[in-house]
Amino acid sequence: MTRWPLPVPMQRALELAAEAAAAGEVPVGAVVVQAGRIIGEGRNAPRALHDPTAHAEIAAIRQAAAHLGSERLGGCDLWVTLEPCPMCAGAIIHARIQRLYYAAPDGKGGAVAHGARLFDQPACLHRPEVYGGMGEGESAALLQGFFRERR
Amino acid sequence: MTRWPLPVPMQRALELAAEAAAAGEVPVGAVVVQAGRIIGEGRNAPRALHDPTAHAEIAAIRQAAAHLGSERLGGCDLWVTLEPCPMCAGAIIHARIQRLYYAAPDGKGGAVAHGARLFDQPACLHRPEVYGGMGEGESAALLQGFFRERR
Numbered sequence: 001m002t003r004w005p006l007p008v009p010m011q012r013a014l015e016l017a018a019e020a021a022a023a024g025e026v027p028v029g030a031v032v033v034q035a036g037r038i039i040g041e042g043r044n045a046p047r048a049l050h051d052p053t054a055h056a057e058i059a060a061i062r063q064a065a066a067h068l069g070s071e072r073l074g075g076c077d078l079w080v081t082l083e084p085c086p087m088c089a090g091a092i093i094h095a096r097i098q099r100l101y102y103a104a105p106d107g108k109g110g111a112v113a114h115g116a117r118l119f120d121q122p123a124c125l126h127r128p129e130v131y132g133g134m135g136e137g138e139s140a141a142l143l144q145g146f147f148r149e150r151r
Numbered sequence: 152m153t154r155w156p157l158p159v160p161m162q163r164a165l166e167l168a169a170e171a172a173a174a175g176e177v178p179v180g181a182v183v184v185q186a187g188r189i190i191g192e193g194r195n196a197p198r199a200l201h202d203p204t205a206h207a208e209i210a211a212i213r214q215a216a217a218h219l220g221s222e223r224l225g226g227c228d229l230w231v232t233l234e235p236c237p238m239c240a241g242a243i244i245h246a247r248i249q250r251l252y253y254a255a256p257d258g259k260g261g262a263v264a265h266g267a268r269l270f271d272q273p274a275c276l277h278r279p280e281v282y283g284g285m286g287e288g289e290s291a292a293l294l295q296g297f298f299r300e301r302r
Binding site for chain 2: 051058094125
């Protein structure tokens with residue numbers, strides 16, 4: 001049996017997550033896609049950059065918005081290897097991301113299907129379509145390997 | 152009667168909010184204070200910077216973290232003219248801000264005393280002390296003036 005391949009944006013997000021791990025950062029990667037083309041990429045880097053906001057999603061969103069010359073990313077999709085935290089879910093709302101694809105769930109830090117469930121809040125200004133689970137095994141393996149080494 | 156003066160950090164945050172309004176951005180300003188000294192400042196600038204994450208609090212936190220060479224701002228206080236949104240409240244958690252002072256409440260977009268109430272979530276990793284209301288009138292006047300002009 002050959003396993004169905006992951007979509008290219010999730011493959012790239014997983015590569016970015018592996019790069020984060022190699023740099024000593026929690027392995028999370030993200031890309032922003034517009035019309036099938038990657039226009040923003042990011043990986044976790046708060047330690048190296050001395051920036052508590054330097055999550056993968058924030059970096060990918062900032063790069064895509066700079067590329068488009070617009071604070072809104074309507075029609076763009078975000079692919080990320082881990083369920084977004086409240087900060088990143090909030091940025092996804094501000095950026096008007098159309099579809100969110102995330103790989104592994106985050107029962108402790110996530111704010112999409114767990115915790116604050118930001119997109120389900122009555123006052124939420126923009127709700128992306130949300131698809132979870134693609135690449136979950138690959139992402140969870142990266143995270144588990146990273147935290148196992150550090151214990 | 153002479154009105155009791157606002158603390159200097161909130162005065163400065165209000166100045167930054169007024170600068171944002173003059174630049175055509177929603178008037179919100181923020182400063183980070185460590186041991187009585189301002190080490191980070193920011194104002195809303197998503198339109199000019201083409202960056203949906205360029206809120207006042209994010210800018211102030213990033214500047215303070217770069218100044219200290221650390222992703223954690225333990226022992227630092229954040230002063231901001233409006234109740235933080237989910238993105239900014241999430242950044243406050245990641246940065247380990249000790250005390251949050253905000254001026255005006257935000258019943259629609261706020262995530263501290265309204266909506267997701269992020270610091271009250273059971274899984275919240277860090278809870279700052281929160282003080283609201285100082286400078287509320289001044290901040291609300293700036294916001295109302297800004298939106299009145301644009302209607």
